[in-house]
Amino acid sequence: MELSKNFEPQAIENKWYQQWLDKGYFKSVPDERDAYTIVMPPPNVTGVLHMGHALNNTIQDILIRRARMEGKNACWVPGTDHASIATEAKVVGMLRERGITKSSLSREEFLSYAWEWKEKYGGIILQQLKKLGFSLDWDRTSFTMDKDYYASVIKVFVQLHDKGIIYRGKRMINWDTKALTALSDEEVIRKETKQKLYHLQYAIDGSDEKITIATVRPETIMGDSAIAVHPDDERYKHLHGKFAIVPLIDRLIPIITDDYVTMDFGTGALKVTPAHDMNDNMLGQKHGLEVIDIFNDDGTLGEAAQIYIGLDRFAARKKIVIELEEKNYLIKTEEYTSEVGYSERTDTVVEPRLSLQWWLSMKEISKPALKDVMEEEIKFYPAKFKNLYRHWMENIKDWCISRQLWWGHRIPAWYDGEGNYVVAETKEEAIEKFAEKNIKVNPENIKQDEDCLDTWFSSWLWPFEVFKGYSDPGNKEVKYYYPTNTLVTAPEIIFFWVARMIMAGEEFMKEKPFDAVYFTGIVRDKLGRKMSKSLGNSPDLLGLIGQYGADAVRFGVMISSPAGNDILFDEAALEQGRNFNNKMWNALKLVKMWEGRKANSNEPLANSFALQWFENRLNEVKKEVASMMQQFRLSEALKTIYSLIWDDFCSWYLEWVKPGFEQPIDAGIYKKTTEFFTELMQLLHPFMPFVTEEIYHLLDERNDDLCVKQLAETAAVDEALLQKGSLLKNIISGLRDIRNKQQLKPKETIELFIDAENKGVYDGIENLLSKQVNANSISFTNATVADAISAVIGKDKFYIKTEKPIDTANQKQDLEKELIHLKGFLTSVEKKLGNEKFVANAKPEVLALEQKKKADAETKIKVIEESLAAL
RNA sequence: GGGAGUUUAGCUCAGUUGGUUUAGAGCAUCUGCCUUACAAGCAGAGGGUCACAGGUUCGAGCCCUGUAACUCCCACCA
Numbered sequence: 048m049e050l051s052k053n054f055e056p057q058a059i060e061n062k063w064y065q066q067w068l069d070k071g072y073f074k075s076v077p078d079e080r081d082a083y084t085i086v087m088p089p090p091n092v093t094g095v096l097h098m099g100h101a102l103n104n105t106i107q108d109i110l111i112r113r114a115r116m117e118g119k120n121a122c123w124v125p126g127t128d129h130a131s132i133a134t135e136a137k138v139v140g141m142l143r144e145r146g147i148t149k150s151s152l153s154r155e156e157f158l159s160y161a162w163e164w165k166e167k168y169g170g171i172i173l174q175q176l177k178k179l180g181f182s183l184d185w186d187r188t189s190f191t192m193d194k195d196y197y198a199s200v201i202k203v204f205v206q207l208h209d210k211g212i213i214y215r216g217k218r219m220i221n222w223d224t225k226a227l228t229a230l231s232d233e234e235v236i237r238k239e240t241k242q243k244l245y246h247l248q249y250a251i252d253g254s255d256e257k258i259t260i261a262t263v264r265p266e267t268i269m270g271d272s273a274i275a276v277h278p279d280d281e282r283y284k285h286l287h288g289k290f291a292i293v294p295l296i297d298r299l300i301p302i303i304t305d306d307y308v309t310m311d312f313g314t315g316a317l318k319v320t321p322a323h324d325m326n327d328n329m330l331g332q333k334h335g336l337e338v339i340d341i342f343n344d345d346g347t348l349g350e351a352a353q354i355y356i357g358l359d360r361f362a363a364r365k366k367i368v369i370e371l372e373e374k375n376y377l378i379k380t381e382e383y384t385s386e387v388g389y390s391e392r393t394d395t396v397v398e399p400r401l402s403l404q405w406w407l408s409m410k411e412i413s414k415p416a417l418k419d420v421m422e423e424e425i426k427f428y429p430a431k432f433k434n435l436y437r438h439w440m441e442n443i444k445d446w447c448i449s450r451q452l453w454w455g456h457r458i459p460a461w462y463d464g465e466g467n468y469v470v471a472e473t474k475e476e477a478i479e480k481f482a483e484k485n486i487k488v489n490p491e492n493i494k495q496d497e498d499c500l501d502t503w504f505s506s507w508l509w510p511f512e513v514f515k516g517y518s519d520p521g522n523k524e525v526k527y528y529y530p531t532n533t534l535v536t537a538p539e540i541i542f543f544w545v546a547r548m549i550m551a552g553e554e555f556m557k558e559k560p561f562d563a564v565y566f567t568g569i570v571r572d573k574l575g576r577k578m579s580k581s582l583g584n585s586p587d588l589l590g591l592i593g594q595y596g597a598d599a600v601r602f603g604v605m606i607s608s609p610a611g612n613d614i615l616f617d618e619a620a621l622e623q624g625r626n627f628n629n630k631m632w633n634a635l636k637l638v639k640m641w642e643g644r645k646a647n648s649n650e651p652l653a654n655s656f657a658l659q660w661f662e663n664r665l666n667e668v669k670k671e672v673a674s675m676m677q678q679f680r681l682s683e684a685l686k687t688i689y690s691l692i693w694d695d696f697c698s699w700y701l702e703w704v705k706p707g708f709e710q711p712i713d714a715g716i717y718k719k720t721t722e723f724f725t726e727l728m729q730l731l732h733p734f735m736p737f738v739t740e741e742i743y744h745l746l747d748e749r750n751d752d753l754c755v756k757q758l759a760e761t762a763a764v765d766e767a768l769l770q771k772g773s774l775l776k777n778i779i780s781g782l783r784d785i786r787n788k789q790q791l792k793p794k795e796t797i798e799l800f801i802d803a804e805n806k807g808v809y810d811g812i813e814n815l816l817s818k819q820v821n822a823n824s825i826s827f828t829n830a831t832v833a834d835a836i837s838a839v840i841g842k843d844k845f846y847i848k849t850e851k852p853i854d855t856a857n858q859k860q861d862l863e864k865e866l867i868h869l870k871g872f873l874t875s876v877e878k879k880l881g882n883e884k885f886v887a888n889a890k891p892e893v894l895a896l897e898q899k900k901k902a903d904a905e906t907k908i909k910v911i912e913e914s915l916a917a918l
Numbered sequence: 919g920g921g922a923g924u925u926u927a928g929c930u931c932a933g934u935u936g937g938u939u940u941a942g943a944g945c946a947u948c949u950g951c952c953u954u955a956c957a958a959g960c961a962g963a964g965g966g967u968c969a970c971a972g973g974u975u976c977g978a979g980c981c982c983u984g985u986a987a988c989u990c991c992c993a994c995c996a
Contacts, residue, residue, distance in 0.1 A: 053958075237993090244996080262996060275996095309995050317996050326994040385995085434922060435991060442992080538990090573929085575989095606944080609931060613989090617930085619945065626958045633956035640955070683932070686944070701955085708954050780962080787962050793953055872940060879937095884976035893937050893977095900939065 054632035056596025073182045075122035077527035083114035084531040091130035092169035098570040112733035126189035131455035131502040189513045191505040200456045200505045208470040217403045224346030225393040228451040235388040244383035249291040261313025266364040269352045272336035273319040278304035294376040405449035416549035455499030464492040507547035510560035534561045568613035598735035599624030646711035656811045657703035660772040669761045781840040782820040796823040800846035837914040873904040
C-alpha cells in the first residue's frame with residue numbers, strides 16, 4: 048500500500064469517529080469495573096464552539112480516554128444548559144428581526160418560539176464537539192429543561208422552601224434595565240468607569256445657608272430622602288436636625304447624622320437615595336427614611352420623579368445637569384473614576400433597586416461545601432483556588448434566584464389574588480396547601496408566579512441529576528457513577544457553578560459531587576488579550592480543524608496549556624502539532640518500507656543495545672506519564688511523549704536499527720520496532736486519537752481498535768542501561784559537532800581512536816557509534832595519535848583522523864574554552880570541599896557527589912591539557 | 919481598600935521537602951546539509967548576574983523581609 052507523502056487528517060477523522068461510535072466504545076453502563084466519570088460542563092444552547100470549549104473538552108477527553116485504556120468504565124456525559132437569560136435575549140432578538148415584540152406575545156406563544164429556536168440551534172455546539180473526536184456517551188445527552196430535569200428543579204425549589212431555605216423578600220437587587228430582570232450579585236461585572244462627580248447645593252429650609260453634596264448620579268435627586276453628614280463634622284454641626292430643600296422639585300428632606308459618612312470624601316455631605324443605592328438603602332432603613340423609587344423598569348424616569356418623566360436615566364442626567372447649572376445649583380464638576388456594575392449579559396449599567404424577589408439563604412447550605420474543599424475531600428487543581436473559594440464562601444450572601452424571564456423553570460409559587468401564596472409543585476397541590484393553611488380560595492383566581500429561576504438554579508444539580516439522582520434516589524446509575532471523578536472547568540464560574548454544585552451535592556445527595564476540580568486557564572491570543580468578538584481575535588475553530596486536523600488542534604491547545612495558567616493561543620502551536628503528525632507518519636512509512644525486507648539474520652544481537660535501550664526508555668517515560676496524569680500535569684505529559692517519539696524513537700532508535708540502503712532488516716528487530724511503535728501510539732492516543740488510531744491500524748491491519756486497547760503493566764527500568772544510552776548519545780553528538788566544525792561532509796568517513804578509561808563501556812555500542820559518526824574504523828589506544836583531531840567527551844579522549852587537513856586553531860580554541868569552564872567549575876567545587884562547615888554539615892551522599900565531581904573535573908582537565916600540549 | 923498570584927533564554931513555560939555539572943525544555947534565531955521516512959526535515963551551535971535590594975544557611979532560582987512591575991478576585995466612600 049502506497050502511503051501519502053504527508054499525513055492527511057481530513058481523510059481519516061470522520062472514518063474513525065464513526066467507527067468508534069458504531070462500536071459503542073463511548074457508551075457506558077454500570078458494571079463490575081471501577082467507574083471513571085466526568086460530567087461535561089454543559090455549554091449554553093446559544094453557544095458556538097470556541098477555543099475555551101476546545102481546551103476544556105480536550106482535557107476531559109484526555110482524562111476519559113486514558114481512564115478507558117486503564118480498564119476503567121469511562122463515562123463522559125454531554126449536555127446543554129438552557130441559559131435562561133442568554134437564550135431569552137437571543138429569542139427576543141430573533142423575534143425583533145421578524146417584527147414581533149415579546150410584549151405582544153403570551154407566555155405560551157413566546158415559549159413555543161423559544162423551543163423552536165432551541166431545537167434548531169441548541170444542538171449545534173454538540174455536533175461541533177464531535178469534530179475534535181470527543182469520546183462522549185451521546186446516549187446520555189441531557190438538557191437542563193428536559194422534562195424530568197425540569198421536574199426535579201421544581202421539586203428542589205419546593206423542598207428548600209418547605210425547609211425555610213428559600214424565602215420571598217423585598218430587598219435591594221441588581222436590576223437589568225434592558226433584560227428587565229433581577230440579577231444575582233455574580234451576574235454583575237464591576238468595571239472601572241470614568242464619571243463626573245457633581246457638587247450640588249441644597250438650600251437649608253428657613254435660612255439663607257446652603258449645604259453642598261457630591262454625587263455621580265444627579266438624576267436621582269428626586270428620590271432623595273435625606274442628607275447625611277458625619278456627627279463629628281464641625282462644618283455641619285449647626286445644621287443637625289434642620290431640613291434641606293431638594294433642588295428642582297423643592298421637597299424638604301432632613302439632615303441626618305451617621306458615622307458611615309466619610310468626612311474627607313467630596314464635601315462630607317451625602318445625599319441619601321434609599322431606592323437607588325445599596326448603601327443609601329441601608330442608611331434609609333437605619334433612619335426610617337422614605338423610599339422613593341423614581342424609575343420605571345426600563346430605566347426611564349417614572350411618575351415619582353415628577354420631572355423628565357419617560358426620559359432614560361442617562362439622558363435625564365444630562366438634562367438635569369444643564370438645568371441645575373442654569374439655576375446655580377451646580378457649583379463644581381470633578382472628573383472621577385470608580386467601579387460601576389454592569390450586567391454580565393446585556394452590558395448595561397445595573398440599577399440597584401428595591402424589589403420583591405425569591406432568595407436562597409446560603410449560610411447553612413454552604414457550610415458542608417466549604418468543609419469539603421478545605422479538608423480536601425474535593426481537591427482543587429491548582430490549589431490556589433482554595434483561598435478564593437474560602438473567601439467567597441465565608442462572606443457568602445443570599446442568592447437572588449428569581450428572574451423576570453419566561454425561558455426557564457417557572458417558579459412554583461401560587462397566589463390567591465388576596466395577598467396569600469403557597470409553594471407547591473402543581474396547582475392541585477397548591478389548593479391543598481391553601482386549604483391546610485385555612486385560606487379559602489377560588490381555584491379560578493389562583494395564579495402561578497410569572498417569574499422563572501436563575502439558570503444556575505438548575506445547573507447546580509447537574510452532576511447527579513444527569514443520573515436522576517434526585518428524582519429517583521439511590522438508583523443503580525447514580526450509585527455507580529456518583530460522586531463523579533473530575534470536574535474540568537474555567538475558574539470564572541467557580542462561584543456561579545462549582546461552589547453551588549458542591550452545596551447541592553451535599554444538600555441533596557449527602558455526598559460531594561466530584562473528587563477533584565481541574566481549573567483550566569483562560570484562552571487568550573498570543574498578545575495575552577482575552578478573546579472577544581470586538582477584537583476579532585477569536586479564531587475560527589472549525590476552520591483550523593480543517594486546516595491542521597483535529598489532532599493538531601488538540602496538540603496545540605494542550606502543549607501551550609500548563610495547569611492553572613492562562614493559555615496564549617498561537618497558531619504556531621498548531622503547526623507544531625501538524626508537523627508532529629507528519630513526523631509520526633513518516634516514521635510509519637519507514638517502518639512499512641522494512642516490512643517486505645525482513646530476514647532472519649544470524650546476528651540480531653548486533654543491534655540489541657538499541658532495543659534494550661529503547662525498551663527501558665519507553666518504560667521510564669510510561670512511568671513518568673502515569674505520574675503526571677495523576678497530578679493533572681497534562682501539558683508536561685504531552686511534552687514528554689512528544690520528545691520520546693520525536694527524539695528518542697525517531698532520531699535515535701530508528702536511526703540505530705535502520706538497515707543500510709535496500710538492506711534487509713532483522714525480523715526480530717522489525718517485530719520489536721512495531722511493538723514499540725504501537726506502545727507509543729497507545730501512550731499518545733488520549734491526546735491525539737485520530738492519527739494514533741490510523742497508524743496503529745496501518746502497522747498491522749489485523750489490529751483491533753487502539754481506542755479501547757488496554758495499557759499493560761510497566762516493567763522496571765534498568766538505570767545503567769539508560770545511562771549508557773546517554774553516554775553514547777553524548778559521544779555521538781560531540782563527535783558530530785567536531786565533524787561540523789571541521790566542515791566534514793556527511794559522506795566523508797573518519798578513523799576513530801579512543802583512549803578509554805574503561806574499554807568495557809563500549810561493548811555493544813561500537814557499531815552504533817561508528818554508524819552514527821560515519822567512522823570506518825574504531826580502535827582503542829593508550830597513546831597519543833598524531834595528525835588527528837582530539838576531543839574529550841565524558842572522561843575519554845577521542846582522536847579523529849580524516850583525509851582533510853586539520854583546523855588546529857579552531858580546535859585549540861574549543862579546547863581552551865572547555866578548559867576555562869572546567870577550571871572555574873573545579874574551583875567552585877574545591878571551595879565547597881575546602882569549607883569545614885560544608886564537610887561537617889552536608890549529607891554524606893552530597894559530600895560524595897562533590898568529591899566525585901572534583902575527581903572527574905581533574906581527570907578531564909588533565910586530558911585536555913595533554914591534548915593542548917600535543918597541538 | 920482587602921486578598922491571591924506572577925516575575926527564570928527573544929517568546930511560552932518546567933525547575934516536585936534548599937545540595938546531579940557555573941540553571942533546563944519547546945518555539946524562534948544562527949551555521950552546515952535536497953543523506954535513500956520526513957526541508958512541515960536532518961545534524962550542530964549560540965543565547966539567562968533566575969525582577970530588584972537585603973537576610974537566613976556550609977550551600978538559595980527554591981526559605982524569610984522589603985521594593986517594583988504586571989495579572990486576577992473580592993469590597994458599600996457617594
